[in-house]
Amino acid sequence: QAGLTQPPSVSKGLRQTATLTCTGNSNNVGTEGATWLQQHQGHPPKLLFYRDIYGPPSGISERFSASRSGNTASLTITGLQPEDEADYYCSAWDSSLSAWVFGGGTKVTVL
Amino acid sequence: EVHLVESGGGLVQPGGSLRLSCEASGFTFSSHWMDWVRQAPGKGLEWVGNINRDGSVKHYVDSVKGRFTISRDNAKNSLYLQMNSLRVEDTAVYYCARDYGDWGQGALVTVSS
Numbered sequence: 001q002a003g004l005t006q007p008p009s010v011s012k013g014l015r016q017t018a019t020l021t022c023t024g025n026s027n028n029v030g031t032e033g034a035t036w037l038q039q040h041q042g043h044p045p046k047l048l049f050y051r052d053i054y055g056p057p058s059g060i061s062e063r064f065s066a067s068r069s070g071n072t073a074s075l076t077i078t079g080l081q082p083e084d085e086a087d088y089y090c091s092a093w094d095s096s097l098s099a100w101v102f103g104g105g106t107k108v109t110v111l
Numbered sequence: 112e113v114h115l116v117e118s119g120g121g122l123v124q125p126g127g128s129l130r131l132s133c134e135a136s137g138f139t140f141s142s143h144w145m146d147w148v149r150q151a152p153g154k155g156l157e158w159v160g161n162i163n164r165d166g167s168v169k170h171y172v173d174s175v176k177g178r179f180t181i182s183r184d185n186a187k188n189s190l191y192l193q194m195n196s197l198r199v200e201d202t203a204v205y206y207c208a209r210d211y212g213d214w215g216q217g218a219l220v221t222v223s224s
Contacts, residue, residue, distance in 0.1 A: 044206055044214035044216060045206075089155065091158070102156050
């Protein structure tokens with residue numbers, strides 16, 4: 001099952017802004033929206049945004065925001081902090097596959 | 112507070128079987144779809160499958176269709192993943208998740224001879 005496309009890594013300086021992208025197609029991201037997850041090494045994932053709209057949950061910084069244009073979703077992290085270093089995954093329900101598909105993940109490094 | 116606790120992981124030989132359980136608490140289990148997601152060592156997340164509220168609808172990723180079966184027991188607030196004909200490439204940490212918002216700590220399944 002074809003997955004979503006994410007850049008493998010993004011590196012930005014402390015307090016800078018990082019924008020992560022997630023590209024799918026009209027059967028998944030384009031119609032169902034993207035779900036974003038954050039995963040620190042050795043821990044389960046944490047939900048940031050569910051299907052574009054819902055989030056961030058309580059306890060997640062408001063420095064995170066999500067948006068979408070067509071088949072590409074974006075996660076923006078403003079004012080990068082050391083604790084933002086993590087892997088970020090996007091996922092979307094694919095209506096043609098009747099399956100959730102994931103991107104390969106983006107590793108964010110805060111310089 | 113929502114808790115999801117996986118159990119049943121371990122070492123199994125190729126071709127063998129294993130059954131994972133996920134015990135849920137802190138929410139109305141029968142009101143939610145539930146998912147299984149796995150992560151091979153050093154790799155990304157992969158959705159395995161999900162099940163609807165009453166267990167009548169199930170979806171699976173192609174690579175496990177015909178080998179894995181998801182079920183649930185709402186009276187016991189429990190989710191299950193029966194894994195048969197296991198392959199080396201099924202080696203992963205298996206997470207149960209509720210609406211992707213709540214996750215268990217994961218159960219490690221190692222398929223090796």
